[in-house]
Amino acid sequence: MSLPPLSARSHRIQPFHVMALLARARELEARGGDIVHMEIGEPDFPTAGPVRLAGEQALAHGHTGYLPAAGLPALREAIAGHYRSRYGLDVDAGRILITPGASGALVVALAMLADPGRNVLLPDPGYPCNRNFVELVDAVPRAVRVDAGTDYQLTPGLAAEACDDATAAMVIGSPGNPTGTLASAADLQGLAALGRRRHIGLIVDEIYHGLHYGEDPAQAVAHAPDAVVVNSFSKYFGMTGWRLGWMVVPSEWVPVAEKLMQNLFISASTPAQHAALACFSDRALEIFESRREAFRQRRDFLLPALRSLGFHIPGDPAGAFYLYADVSSLCDDSFTLAEDLLERAGVAVTPGLDFERTAPERHLRFAYTTDTDRLAEAVERIRAFFAAGS
Amino acid sequence: MSLPPLSARSHRIQPFHVMALLARARELEARGGDIVHMEIGEPDFPTAGPVRLAGEQALAHGHTGYLPAAGLPALREAIAGHYRSRYGLDVDAGRILITPGASGALVVALAMLADPGRNVLLPDPGYPCNRNFVELVDAVPRAVRVDAGTDYQLTPGLAAEACDDATAAMVIGSPGNPTGTLASAADLQGLAALGRRRHIGLIVDEIYHGLHYGEDPAQAVAHAPDAVVVNSFSKYFGMTGWRLGWMVVPSEWVPVAEKLMQNLFISASTPAQHAALACFSDRALEIFESRREAFRQRRDFLLPALRSLGFHIPGDPAGAFYLYADVSSLCDDSFTLAEDLLERAGVAVTPGLDFERTAPERHLRFAYTTDTDRLAEAVERIRAFFAAGS
Ligand SMILES: Cc1ncc(COP(=O)(O)O)c(C=O)c1O
Ligand SMILES: Cc1ncc(COP(=O)(O)O)c(C=O)c1O
Numbered sequence: 001m002s003l004p005p006l007s008a009r010s011h012r013i014q015p016f017h018v019m020a021l022l023a024r025a026r027e028l029e030a031r032g033g034d035i036v037h038m039e040i041g042e043p044d045f046p047t048a049g050p051v052r053l054a055g056e057q058a059l060a061h062g063h064t065g066y067l068p069a070a071g072l073p074a075l076r077e078a079i080a081g082h083y084r085s086r087y088g089l090d091v092d093a094g095r096i097l098i099t100p101g102a103s104g105a106l107v108v109a110l111a112m113l114a115d116p117g118r119n120v121l122l123p124d125p126g127y128p129c130n131r132n133f134v135e136l137v138d139a140v141p142r143a144v145r146v147d148a149g150t151d152y153q154l155t156p157g158l159a160a161e162a163c164d165d166a167t168a169a170m171v172i173g174s175p176g177n178p179t180g181t182l183a184s185a186a187d188l189q190g191l192a193a194l195g196r197r198r199h200i201g202l203i204v205d206e207i208y209h210g211l212h213y214g215e216d217p218a219q220a221v222a223h224a225p226d227a228v229v230v231n232s233f234s235k236y237f238g239m240t241g242w243r244l245g246w247m248v249v250p251s252e253w254v255p256v257a258e259k260l261m262q263n264l265f266i267s268a269s270t271p272a273q274h275a276a277l278a279c280f281s282d283r284a285l286e287i288f289e290s291r292r293e294a295f296r297q298r299r300d301f302l303l304p305a306l307r308s309l310g311f312h313i314p315g316d317p318a319g320a321f322y323l324y325a326d327v328s329s330l331c332d333d334s335f336t337l338a339e340d341l342l343e344r345a346g347v348a349v350t351p352g353l354d355f356e357r358t359a360p361e362r363h364l365r366f367a368y369t370t371d372t373d374r375l376a377e378a379v380e381r382i383r384a385f386f387a388a389g390s
Numbered sequence: 391m392s393l394p395p396l397s398a399r400s401h402r403i404q405p406f407h408v409m410a411l412l413a414r415a416r417e418l419e420a421r422g423g424d425i426v427h428m429e430i431g432e433p434d435f436p437t438a439g440p441v442r443l444a445g446e447q448a449l450a451h452g453h454t455g456y457l458p459a460a461g462l463p464a465l466r467e468a469i470a471g472h473y474r475s476r477y478g479l480d481v482d483a484g485r486i487l488i489t490p491g492a493s494g495a496l497v498v499a500l501a502m503l504a505d506p507g508r509n510v511l512l513p514d515p516g517y518p519c520n521r522n523f524v525e526l527v528d529a530v531p532r533a534v535r536v537d538a539g540t541d542y543q544l545t546p547g548l549a550a551e552a553c554d555d556a557t558a559a560m561v562i563g564s565p566g567n568p569t570g571t572l573a574s575a576a577d578l579q580g581l582a583a584l585g586r587r588r589h590i591g592l593i594v595d596e597i598y599h600g601l602h603y604g605e606d607p608a609q610a611v612a613h614a615p616d617a618v619v620v621n622s623f624s625k626y627f628g629m630t631g632w633r634l635g636w637m638v639v640p641s642e643w644v645p646v647a648e649k650l651m652q653n654l655f656i657s658a659s660t661p662a663q664h665a666a667l668a669c670f671s672d673r674a675l676e677i678f679e680s681r682r683e684a685f686r687q688r689r690d691f692l693l694p695a696l697r698s699l700g701f702h703i704p705g706d707p708a709g710a711f712y713l714y715a716d717v718s719s720l721c722d723d724s725f726t727l728a729e730d731l732l733e734r735a736g737v738a739v740t741p742g743l744d745f746e747r748t749a750p751e752r753h754l755r756f757a758y759t760t761d762t763d764r765l766a767e768a769v770e771r772i773r774a775f776f777a778a779g780s
Binding site: 002003004005006007008009010013014015016019042046047052055056059060062063064065066067100101103104107111112113114115116128129132133136137138168169195196199200201226238239240241242243250252253255256258259260262263264265266267268269270271272 | 392393394395396397398399400403404405406409432436437442445446449450452453454455456457490491493494497501502503504505506518519522523526527528558559585586589590591616628629630631632633640642643645646648649650652653654655656657658659660661662
């Protein structure tokens with residue numbers, strides 16, 4: 001065999017380490033093992049009834065063809081309406097573009113901003129795909145260490161220190177994955193000002209918006225009007241498998257984003273777009289709010305329980321469905337701990353290796369995407385595992 | 391306003407010219423005008439009933455979460471089964487990866503093969519997104535003139551002449567868009583041999599497979615086993631708006647494609663994957679075959695009718711639903727002709743400008759994605775337009 005050579009980026013892009021754990025978890029389950037899944041980054045609820053029903057109706061009505069690249073006009077309006085009614089914010093529907101998930105939006109945003117060889121600031125720890133979206137367009141991911149001192153958020157000060165003339169963009173997430181922490185209004189304003197001053201694009205991933213358990217988080221559309229804001233129907237709206245998201249871009253950039261989307265995607269899923277219209281009905285929003293309440297209760301149970309086991313979780317993770325724990329007082333290597341927890345305690349979690357470059361061996365991510373009974377079971381299993389002397 | 395600079399590729403990627411015509415067509419229709427649409431690259435049939443029903447059932451059963459990046463195992467098996475039962479070909483299901491449309495597959499294929507600065511051979515005329523997929527990864531699209539002499543297909547001879555040490559890949563389409571012509575078995579074998587000799591990747595876009603009106607076309611999986619084969623549920627299977635396709639890659643490359651897909655897409659649409667399982671039932675295949683027969687009848691009507699009007703359509707376009715006409719004996723500029731046909735005859739077609747660099751002003755693409763009565767109406771309108779003295 002002599003296959004042609006693969007691109008350099010094919011070698012630079014890493015698979016997720018959690019995949020090996022997932023495969024092993026499935027193997028254990030296939031043999032009758034019982035695993036508590038705390039490694040999974042999606043809500044454990046299926047898409048809400050009214051949204052599924054709207055999807056079924058769209059199919060029955062034959063809404064199965066391509067749509068305009070920018071998305072169904074009614075859906076763009078509905079999202080603008082949501083910014084208005086939920087957050088009191090005015091966002092022109094013309095600036096809202098429908099994408100295949102936040103994933104698609106992040107590809108477009110980075111393709112729009114980052115030339116090969118330029119660098120992109122990414123908070124470390126952060127969402128692991130971001131560095132690979134940067135690799136896709138041959139820009140250079142630049143990990144910027146963030147820690148509990150800034151709520152794991154990239155601050156204007158950290159960004160100013162890390163950027164240089166080759167910096168094309170910075171990508172932040174609020175609420176963030178894996179830490180569940182929020183960017184403050186001051187952070188967003190400061191990053192926007194830095195971006196303007198240094199001609200650096202700001203991409204704010206708000207995919208976990210809606211899933212927050214304190215005050216409403218600061219919104220990028222309000223505090224960083226030039227930012228590319230990425231969002232999705234995956235998490236709060238519970239539509240992961242439908243592959244639907246959106247982005248808000250400065251109006252000057254709408255035609256640019258649109259031509260990229262025309263080429264890369266043709267359009268986002270048509271049944272999904274019709275179904276998503278139902279996300280903004282009172283009935284659906286009620287369901288989403290009750291699910292949010294369930295996540296809050298889980299967090300309120302899990303956070304002190306893990307702390308009592310010796311997991312160090314700084315600050316107050318106020319959003320998403322993740323807790324990011326420092327395990328350095330419990331073990332030398334979080335990857336081995338994750339393996340042991342899976343093999344010996346039947347608890348699946350994600351090692352820091354997937355999220356950070358700085359101290360991966362010190363961290364584990366717990367997702368509370370399973371119900372409180374199962375979380376309690378996991379806590380008991382972990383307690384017993386430590387008691388048995390790991 | 392001082393937005394940060396856009397990437398160079400943002401400037402290089404062009405929007406489709408047909409978009410302006412489409413917008414104008416909609417304007418005319420909004421004012422009560424009647425337009426025959428021959429510019430649209432998707433079947434005019436909604437997704438077949440059994441497939442829509444399977445989608446509805448998937449939603450009712452709550453199949454709404456993420457799937458493994460490589461796709462639903464049963465769907466990968468079903469596609470392998472289709473290669474076997476329809477074409478007598480053995481393709482390992484493990485080499486079949488489910489993507490968000492052929493579009494997603496083409497992004498993955500080029501990201502896997504083309505480093506910045508390397509070039510990719512693209513037949514000219516060809517599918518316009520291809521050069522922009524190449525631009526996305528900052529490789530250099532290299533247009534290779536193809537004409538009626540080779541059935542508008544890139545031949546091993548043309549490719550050997552056009553490639554150099556910086557050539558990373560070649561992308562061909564069979565049946566092709568905009569020409570509807572097929573690559574022969576000898577072409578595929580020759581291109582595969584050239585690729586092996588010169589270490590150049592071969593990407594074969596078979597999205598219009600199934601929509602052919604003569605003998606079965608040569609299959610890349612049979613004649614070019616190292617090729618990346620791109621396919622889709624969009625055209626023959628009538629699922630454009632669902633955003634679902636697949637790729638077949640050499641087994642060594644499965645893990646590479648899979649990690650790219652994990653990052654770029656997470657997974658392809660879940661309801662779509664469940665629905666697509668129904669594409670391989672006898673009932674659904676019967677519908678697809680009767681639609682294929684309708685396309686054949688349209689082609690058999692339209693081809694001689696356009697020729698009798700003075701459109702020069704060489705060869706025998708044996709697939710897809712396009713006819714690509716040389717209009718140089720009818721006008722100086724096909725773009726103006728397309729505008730005039732829209733404004734004065736109420737017929738929308740796509741100018742060559744979207745498909746080629748060499749002689750765009752000499753070509754028009756006609757899509758027979760509307761029924762024979764409407765095609766006949768279009769032919770009459772064009773006849774009258776020419777008779778009135780254009
Ligand atoms: C921070 C973050 N951004 C983006 C995504 C992509 O999600 P999707 O493409 O489903 O919208 C995810 C998924 O887990 C995520 O955690
Ligand atoms: C030749 C060709 N390739 C790929 C595509 C992309 O189609 P999809 O992403 O819907 O599978 C198209 C769509 O028209 C096409 O004509």
